[in-house]
Amino acid sequence: MGGQANQPDARALRDAALRRAQSHQTLVETNSDILAQAADRLLTLDSDPRALDHWFHDEAVSRERSR
């Protein structure tokens, strides 16, 4: 019986795995949105070559204003 105290609880493990998966999903979606949004402006065939400067500037101004 002594060994059972050290066995991981199956439900706790499953819950932890679920939380981890949800956390991964959020992170992956957030980063994917940021990349896709920038790629739409930068990497398409008709992209403005200076689009990134505008994108960065807009983000920086937005952050400064929100402080």
Add this chain to the structure above:
Amino acid sequence: MVERLYELGLTEMATAIADGSISSVAATQACLDALDTTGRRFNAVVSLRRDEALEAAHQADQARAQGRVLGPLHGVPMAHKDLFYRKGEVSTGGTLIRKDFVAPVTATVIERLDQAGAIDLGRLHMAEFAMSPTGYNIHHGHGLNPWSADHCPGGSSSGSGIAVAARLIPAALGTDTGGSIRHPAAMCGIFGLKPTWGLVPTTGVMPLSHSLDVVGPMTRSPEDAALLMDVLTARGTAYREACKGSVKGMTLAVVGGHYRTQTRPDVEAALADAATVIAGLGVTLRHTIGPDLALAHAGAHVLMTVEAATLHRHWLETRPEDYAPQVRGRIEPGLAYPATRYVEALAMRADVTRAWLDQAMGDADFALIPALQQGVPTIAETTEGDPAAVAAAIARCTLSTRAINYLGLPSASILCGFDPSGLPIAFQLVGRPHSEGLILRMSAMYSQATAWHLKKPL
């Protein structure tokens, strides 16, 4: 000569061995003993090569007696993070999965150190698979900060940071994928240089993310790092020579924006003091607003996790229980990104770098940003309690470091003071690609002007 030989800096020890003031055997024995006692107390050591090191030191002394010079590190003892391969010897990578892995090759940087005459004392503590900014390792135990054992030593090159800061060895190698040289350098109060991506060979070094990994020196002074950079890049004396010039007339960008969003007041004050000291060297200060780093952070996350998950996919499927949950949880998201996101992250890298240089630096020669906006965290706050709070505490460590890897830029972590608890505060000096010589020169002049780097933790 000092009573405790292991406290000598790299250049000082190399000079003392070269001129016969001390023998390589004496220096090697002293460093081995220091690692075996104090080093193990702070959990900096994985394994020591005692017999092999003493034999190599003996040969170095014999060579000197015969008038032969092996190289600029003739007979100088060092030890390194446990991911630099030496053919036929175990390199664990801080893991359970590779605890018996015998390296099939010797890392190019280890070969260069051997050729320069250095003595390899053994393997130092590191985060599992180089995947933690704090020094966390569930298999080997947490590394301990020599300034305060309750605090993180920084990772993933934790043992290198601890051993160099505690004066157990004069220098060590580290690797940096999102800050893994700069975190332990900042938290332990030493000098760490993350070189431009691609400058120092990574062959024979356990990879984490090919697009981001770099190898670099961890030392107590910039001059010692210059000596190591000369050896690591096989460039003669170029970096040592670069240290000797002037910085008068150069410009330093003091970058705000993202880099000041979460900066603690005492860290802010120490950075302002550092900028004032640098201005006193004849450098013009220019205050800039750095760009938002959401895109660089997203790109760094995609590259690191996708490349790591590619290397780890088989083990994630077959041996998931052999990873610490914290480590596995940081690799697994890489399995979920579409291939288009990975290509976008690579394709935008050059443009994002250009935009960062334009906005953060303008025409300046360097940029000054924090190393750790919130200072050195405790081990408890990065390992215990609410998982979301733990994750946030860990993420704060990389706020000012991880984007630099995506940009591929060189950056040094430089000690610039201590907080009220006596823990180190550091800033990063970022430069343009391949400007390591200028960074080393500015760092050397700053260190000479302040002498923070001479303070000892023990």
